[in-house]
Amino acid sequence: MKKICQLLFSVASILSFAQTHFGVRTGYSLSNMTFDWQQYGKEKLDAKSYFYVGAFVEHNISEKFALQGELNYTELGGKTYVEMTDIVGNQIVTQGMNEVNFHYPQLQIPLSAKYYPIKKLAFLGGLNFGINLDPNVKFKYYDFFNPADVDQNNIKTVNIFPFLGTEFHFTKKFFVDARYNFNFFDINQEGLSTKIGIFQIGLGYRIK
Template sequence: MKKIAVIVFVLFASIMNAQVTFKPGLRAGASFSTFSNTRSDYKTDFYVGGFGEIKLTKIYTLQPEITYSQQGADNVKTFVSYNNGQDVIESRNLEIDYLSIAMINKFTFNGGFQVQVGPTLDFRLQDNLLYEKSDVDLAFVMGLAYRLPSGLTFEARFKKGLVDVLDSDTYASSQNNDDYWLADYNTNVSFQLGISYPFGK
């Protein structure tokens, strides 16, 4: 127990003695998203947002983020049963827009290479779904980045939702009597490629 207390004290003292800095910044890029357990293609769209870079040590930075992101999936396969018994497969493009609040942990190593990990809480703003299962998504982000001496950073992230966002059991149109060809558990899956830049010296 004493050893743990000593380790915690040393870490706390090192953070307090370090020169803690804060820099606001902007980030933007392209997103490639889909839903798990669906027969679909990745949807290409974008994300844009702001962040606050709280540098606590030489290596570790805590970065809260607020991001608007467009997600969904293209060509989601739809199984259609007509009254005459003829079955066909159609496809539709699904869209969900989120406002994401993330808490990213950044670890910067010599040469400017970074590892970025953290949770994000996404709030649904709008969509073109017939039915949805949740207005909120809890996701986990992990990625790699490269930071130039100027501060400009190139980022590649993988974002995986944990919440079932589509009500696949009742996802039907009363007009056409069609159901999306979905499994029961459909989560957001997204890859992001973009840049970020913090302001200030």
């Protein structure tokens, strides 16, 4: 009976402290895309800069710990160049360069646990679920060819990115946060192994 009373008291203490905050966040996103050509090694594409914008809900379960869910929009991708060649007679002739841009617009749903060592500073970690909206590859030919767009059907509907980050509140309403999404999982269903790591930094505002 004593243990049950202690348990009920602990639950009541947590519930009495529990607070829920809502807000918005926006900032800069930098994605780094890598191809794994197996025996030929890995190819790191030019990084893609974009923005992110979204909303969050944070539920404090104690003075030190909180759970957070978000819904964000951003775009991932990368850029590479492929030399265009042709055989003329018995010679290989370079005709130009093909710029290849990969675009992955996503709705992202990061779910995280947060730890506050002090009131204004938090460390967080969790999983970011990226829902691909319209993945495509844009080819831009630097010569006499015309640009073309190709839909990419090989990418997974949902990509998963484990992430770690930190957050600093400089007022009761405003905060700055930074996080890194790790490229542990392949974004493609099959074929060429492709992974993306994401760095994000930005500002947030607590509405409540």
